[in-house]
Amino acid sequence: MQEPAQLDDILATLDADRDGAIARLLDFLRIPSISTDPAHGEDVRRAARWLRDELAELGFDAKIHDTTGHPMVVARSQPGSGRSVLFYGHYDVQPVDPLELWNRPPFEPAIEDTEDGPVIRGRGASDDKGQLMTFLEACRAWKAVHGALPSDLILLFEGEEESGSPSLRPFLESHADDLRASIALICDTALYADGRPAITTQLRGLVGEEVIVTGADRDLHSGSFGGLAANPVMVLAQALGSLKDETGRVTLPGFYDGVEEPDEALRRDWEALGFDAGEFLGRVGLSKPIGEQGRTPLEMLWNRPTAEINGIEGGYTGDGFKTVLPATAHAKVSFRLTGKQDPIKIREAFRAHIRSHLPKDCKVEFHDHGASPASVMDTSDPAFSAARQALGDEWARDAAFIGAGGSIPIAGDFKQILGMDSMLIGFGRDDDRIHSPNEKYNLESFTKGARSWARILAALR
Template sequence: MTESLNQVLAQADRAMPESLERLFALLRIPSISAQPRHAQDCRDAAEWLSDELASLGFAARVAETPGHPMVVAHDDSAPHGPHVLFYGHYDVQPTDPAALWHSDPFRPAIVKEADGREVIVARGASDDKGQLMTFIEACRAWKRVHGALPLKVSIIVEGEEESGGANLLPFLKAHADELKADVAMICDTGMPNRTTPAITTGLRGLVGEEVTIDCATHDLHSGMYGNAARNPIELLCGILGKVRDAEGRVTLPGFYDGVTDAPAAVRAQWKTLFPDDAETLAPVGLSVAAGERGYTAVEQIWSRPTFEINGISGGYEDDGFKTVLPARAMAKVSFRLVPGQDPARVREAFRHYVRESLPADARVTFASHGASSGFAVPQDGPYLKPALAALSDEWNVPAVSIGSGGSIPVVAELKEALGVDSLLIGFAQSDDRIHSPNEQYGLDSFHKGVRSWVRVLDRLATAR
């Protein structure tokens, strides 16, 4: 480790009380983007962040959108090295139900848990203000010691991530020349456990679909028409039940075109982290992986495509009992996709299968609910290995590449608008209760997060 890096790490340690004060100031702003009454609070958060970045020497501004504003900042004081674009969001989820909070969600407090670990409790502590501030405080430490960052840094902070983010992609496209960088870094992710740092290198995409089957002109008396009249619930259940086979594989033709397994070395890391499916599933009251055979539970979640029935309805659903034969049945289904799959082709394959499965007197309609592609960081790219090495140095544990079963739209949007790949580096824990009452972020996550970003910036400064 160079003396230059040592000095910055020491500064980050010394400044931790002041860093926490700044985080608490941001957490006190109730920037709930989904609720119109908090529009001014969202603007206040954007202006607070812009002022903080300007105080560090960034060329920072609050940029207008049709919705809540963006914060955009640039620092090009470094004479060499790659250009990185950091993304975070300042908006937070609503706090309902209020009665379940142990304290005011916008009056951050440090609480000691039963195991002695100290956590910051507040809405946005983990998602995403705490994570966002780890990066800003790392930049502050570099600036205070050396007066400059080790590489060129741009920052964009969104204000609508928790309410759909409709304005982000148009903004990125409109400002592509200004924001284009060598690599993007996103902090809205976590670690697989308390001690192992990670970079999320794979995200699944999504196809959401609503399917409705109509048969008779109106609901019928089952005693008068049962057997003779087509039952759309029975029909829909039968159709959906055949989308997976006995091995858990999706049966749609061409569904697995372009799908490849995660690299063997990465799967071996995951096996070390999660050696037992029963242990992986225990927190949700399950014990046996139920999906695609031949893959562990974690592999199924992080790196395999899937089909799920998210909701189904039809007929009489109120209290009591009614002998009705329904005229209509509806289901909401989704496909989680991995890199190599085309969302449009998957959607059309599903619709074709349903249409071909319909008997006489049955009609089907579809409604789309979004689509996105899977994402993967190339394992041999120029920035992944240096970033993993930096995290390993800080945590004294080999950093790992992990996947995510969910979708983070900004990753695909950055790729589409700017042509840039992303490194997803975050320090959240599975018990941070994001989106729930009593959201928290560990003091260790915040402190080690700042130090980790100090090291990542140092390592990436010489990467190409």
């Protein structure tokens, strides 16, 4: 661990160079690195080059690695006796549509004053360029004070996170020996609440399924065929409606195999957060929680699996009225998984459930849209308590160990392929409007994020 005086010097250096750090981030944000749009392929590569050059200037051995898609950027500091750490972020960004809803051009970033203090406005400000730059600025200040970077650091930045990371698993598998470290750090999450830092210690997995039920060879007149011919929309609706019982539990056989209860210490931590489900739902125009009976709201969000219908269509939905029995019905369904649930078994159980509801004259086809298990981190690793203390020292509030209702597959990939846990520490806020027009990152998140990483690096040395 670094001496307090040395850490104070690093923090003072970060404060003194705040304007320079902001200028570097704004420069990075001007690159329209939209990975999903082929028209921006060269911009994505330009962002990779920008990162490589910044890292090389800091003293990292930095290289661009081509993939079948967008490139990876990998950088290393000098080997040493410290704990080896892999830091991950992504430099690609979401598309900007609808452009007319932006208050300023999305790739002309600027500092704006708001009621909540100054913010950095622009696409990628929070997701994830601003977040990854907090770590780079901490490394910059460390080098300014010590004359060298922290040893045994590996930095991995990808350019396809916003388009499903198709090249990431193959890259991890082919470079596993070079990327493996004792722990991974991921900066692509948020504060628990404004001003309260958090470490995400568990992530739900995901199974995505598309279902198409087909009946007659064409749409049928409901007066001529109704009551006699199979209606695929009714068939699919009945099958999907029976996925849950009256208590909110999923009815698929074996669905809860591998689901684990939070330990008492974690349960107490969650209770102490004072989560207000009514206030949370009120932000989106709702008021009353529903879901699995006998479970707290945070359990349902973080530690219980779900089955949700994400979209359903079939038949005539245009203006006016058309009395038909649709020939086909489509639905997209997702399952969020926890604990040790097996995504392949969940998929098989879902498909068997749909088939069991099909009348003789109907056919079904399925298209999978990903399957990843949940990730649960081993918080007994001393790194977690050290990082928790470092965050508390910076934010003057105890850092919370939290779960995440969403899925961040990279954490599972690190566990499965590289055999290491991840600490997910981010400084975004719920109102950062990531993936939406007018994305922003609070200036406090950027500056205190960099200071937080400086403290965590010192704690892990």
